[in-house]
Amino acid sequence: MSDTNVPNDLSVSPPKAAEPALTLLIADDEDFGRQYLSVLAEALGFNVVQAVDGMDAVAKFHAHQADLVVMDVLMPKMDGYAATRLIKAASNDAHVPVIFLTGLNDIDSLTQCLECGGDDFLTKPYNQIILTAKLSAHARARRFSLTLRERNEQLAYFKNRTMREQAVAERVFSKILARGQPALPNVTAHVSPMAIFSGDVYQAASAPSGALFLILGDFTGHGLSAAIGALPVAELFTNMVHAGNDVSTITIELNRRMTEILPPDMFLAAAVLRYDPHRQALNVWLGGLPPPFITDAQGNVVTTLTPQHMPLGILKPHEFDAGVRDYDLPDHGRVVLYSDGVIEATSPTGEAFGEHRLITAVQANSADSAINNVLDALRRFTGQLTQQDDISLIELRQQTPMAHSQ
Numbered sequence: 001m002s003d004t005n006v007p008n009d010l011s012v013s014p015p016k017a018a019e020p021a022l023t024l025l026i027a028d029d030e031d032f033g034r035q036y037l038s039v040l041a042e043a044l045g046f047n048v049v050q051a052v053d054g055m056d057a058v059a060k061f062h063a064h065q066a067d068l069v070v071m072d073v074l075m076p077k078m079d080g081y082a083a084t085r086l087i088k089a090a091s092n093d094a095h096v097p098v099i100f101l102t103g104l105n106d107i108d109s110l111t112q113c114l115e116c117g118g119d120d121f122l123t124k125p126y127n128q129i130i131l132t133a134k135l136s137a138h139a140r141a142r143r144f145s146l147t148l149r150e151r152n153e154q155l156a157y158f159k160n161r162t163m164r165e166q167a168v169a170e171r172v173f174s175k176i177l178a179r180g181q182p183a184l185p186n187v188t189a190h191v192s193p194m195a196i197f198s199g200d201v202y203q204a205a206s207a208p209s210g211a212l213f214l215i216l217g218d219f220t221g222h223g224l225s226a227a228i229g230a231l232p233v234a235e236l237f238t239n240m241v242h243a244g245n246d247v248s249t250i251t252i253e254l255n256r257r258m259t260e261i262l263p264p265d266m267f268l269a270a271a272v273l274r275y276d277p278h279r280q281a282l283n284v285w286l287g288g289l290p291p292p293f294i295t296d297a298q299g300n301v302v303t304t305l306t307p308q309h310m311p312l313g314i315l316k317p318h319e320f321d322a323g324v325r326d327y328d329l330p331d332h333g334r335v336v337l338y339s340d341g342v343i344e345a346t347s348p349t350g351e352a353f354g355e356h357r358l359i360t361a362v363q364a365n366s367a368d369s370a371i372n373n374v375l376d377a378l379r380r381f382t383g384q385l386t387q388q389d390d391i392s393l394i395e396l397r398q399q400t401p402m403a404h405s406q
Contacts, residue, residue, distance in 0.1 A: 019143065021045055021046060022046055022067040022068060022139055022143070023046065023047045023048075023065065023066045023068075024046040024047065024067065024135070025049045025050075025051060025057060025060060025061055025064065025066035025068070025069045026041065026049070026050050026069075027050075027052075027053070027054065027057035027069065027070065027071045027072055027080065027083065028051075028070075028072040028075070028101065029053055029072065029075045029076055030072075033072070033101070034052075038050060040128065040131070040132065040135075041070075041135065044132065044135060044136065044139075046068075046139075053075045053077040053078060054075050054076075054077055054079055054082055055077045055078045055083070056077075057075075057080075058078070058083050058086045058087060062090060067142045068097050068098075068135070068138055068139060068142055069084070069087060069096065069097070069098045070098075070101060071084055071098050071100050071101065071118070072100075072101050072102070073100055073102040073103075073104060073109070073113070074102075080100060080102075080113075081112060081113075082116075084100075084116045084117045084118055085117055088117035094149060095141065095142060095145035096142070097119040097120065097141060097142055098118045098119055098120075099118070099119065099120045099121065099135070100118045100120070100121035101122055101124060102122075102123055103123065103124040104123070105123050119138065120134055120138065181203065181204060182204060184212070185399070186397045186398065187204060187214070187394070187395065187396050187397070188369040188371045188393075188395045188397075189371075189392075189393070189394050189395075190375060190392065190393045190394075191391075191392045192387065192390065192391040192392070193390050194223075194341070194387050194389055194390050194391075195223045196223070196224075197226070197227035198226075198227055198230075198390045199218060199219040199220070199221055199223070199226030199227055199390050200216070200217065200218050200339050200390040200391075201216075201217040201218075201219070201227075201233050201234065202215070202216050202217075202392060203215050203234050203237050203238060205237065205238045205241035205242060206241070207241050207242070208242070208244050209244070209276075210277065210278070211274050211276050211277075212274070212277070212396075212399075213237075213241045213250075213272070213273065213274050213275075214271075214272075214275070214337070215237050215270060215271070216270065216271050216289065216337045216338075216339065216394050217233060217268045217271075217289075217312070218269045218270070218288070218289060218340065218341075218390070219266065219267075219269075220266045226390075229258070229261065229262060229268065232257055233254065233258075233268065236253060237250060237254065240253060246274070246283070247272050247273070247274050247283045247285050247322075248285065248322040248323070248324055249322075250272055251270075251272050251312070251320075251322050252317070252322045254268075254270070255313065255315065255320045255322075256317050256320075258313030259317070262313045266313065267288070267310075267312060267313040267314050268288075268311055268312040269287060269288025269311040269340075270286075270287055270288065270289060270311065270312050271285070271286050271287075271289045271292060271305075272284070273285075273335070273396070275329070275335075275399070280328060280329045280398060281326060281327070281328055281329070282294075282326065282327040282329060282335065283324045283325075283326055284305055284326075284327060285309065285322065285323070285325075286305060286306070286307035287307060287309035287311045287312060288307060288309075288310065288311030288312075289307060289337070289338075289339065290307075290338060290339070290340050290342075290355070291304050291305055291306050291307060292304075292305045292335055292336055293305065293335070293359070294329065294330070294333060294334070294335045294336075295330075295333055295335075295336070295362060296331075296332075296333050297331060297332035298363070299362055299363035299364070299365070299370070300363065301359055302330060302333070303327060305325070305327065308321075308323070308325070309321055309323075329398050330398075332397075333398055334362075334396060334398065335395075335396045336358075336362055336370070336393070336395050337392075337394040337395075337396075338358065338392060338393050338394070339389075339391065339392040340389065341387075341388075341389030341391040341392065342378070342391055342392070343355050344388075345378055345381065345387075345388065346382065346385065346388065347381050347382060348382075348384075353378060353381050357381065358374060358377075361374040361376075361377040362374060369397070370395060371393050371395050374393055378391070
């Protein structure tokens with residue numbers, strides 16, 4: 001090692017006590033250089049580990065998990081270039097700064113210092129002030145790297161935990177809600193969430209009279225916060241249908257429950273429908289959903305069911321209107337209910353799918369369920385765009401009356 005300008009004053013300010021000391025590995029085959037750098041580094045607050053050659057440097061890097069390295073270039077057994085390559089390869093993508101100390105000042109040598117993974121270099125004889133500044137700067141970079149890595153690990157942990165919790169919650173939600181989604185020969189339903197959880201809720205239940213009840217609801221927002229209200233809706237709706245209640249009574253109780261549990265800025269746009277297969281009659285309460293429609297056997301729209309009420313969860317019980325409207329279902333006709341995620345789906349150019357395309361897709365398949373036809377039309381229309389809202393489609397077709405009477 002060449003002669004070094006030994007400073008007269010090694011007094012420096014130590015790092016803040018709150019920060020743990022970093023470990024500095026000093027690799028130099030000459031004792032004087034190592035000792036001088038060790039005194040300087042310890043005054044700066046580093047824990048110092050010394051290595052006498054390149055092989056010793058690699059071994060002690062592994063043994064002490066050094067945070068920074070000061071590496072001489074020309075050393076026996078293994079030079080600084082080879083040692084740095086091994087140290088960088090063993091760093092597992094962590095940022096471990098390596099500062100080369102070299103008496104070589106030609107461009108090729110300095111370039112080689114950087115190409116083998118070095119982060120900085122000082123030529124001998126080096127200046128204490130510059131060396132101190134570079135050690136302090138690279139120490140800050142190392143601390144920042146450690147902090148960033150720790151936060152990334154924390155984020156990964158919380159992400160994995162959140163994903164696990166969401167998977168468990170999604171399974172519980174699906175199992176509970178699936179009990180209210182029986183396979184019915186005259187009903188086809190499709191509920192597609194934008195995220196893991198759906199803010200749309202669909203349930204079907206048969207009353208003691210043999211009438212079929214359906215509810216399609218769309219909570220404000222998306223995801224878990226929107227889906228959390230689906231469980232009480234499903235339970236209350238199913239229990240009230242099985243108890244023989246009519247549509248008005250069910251909506252009154254649903255509204256009361258929603259006003260109790262939902263925050264002020266959240267509500268449930270919904271359609272509650274009773275279908276009597278004996279009279280082919282519908283009793284419908286509509287609040288906030290896009291207007292469902294009734295088609296004839298050819299798929300032509302014969303009646304549009306215009307919503308007349310506010311969504312559930314907005315009005316107080318004494319303000320709530322539970323009035324229903326009655327409709328007849330034509331021979332081989334159907335009623336189609338849908339959430340706004342269907343008609344508000346956009347094309348790559350920003351155009352909305354709209355009611356016209358929905359009706360056209362329904363008319364194109366009048367012989368059987370039109371749900372798949374509508375979904376195919378939606379996929380063609382939106383292309384590769386990510387789904388922007390929960391999408392729900394319910395189709396109720398005319399049913400042959402059951403054997404028991406009302």
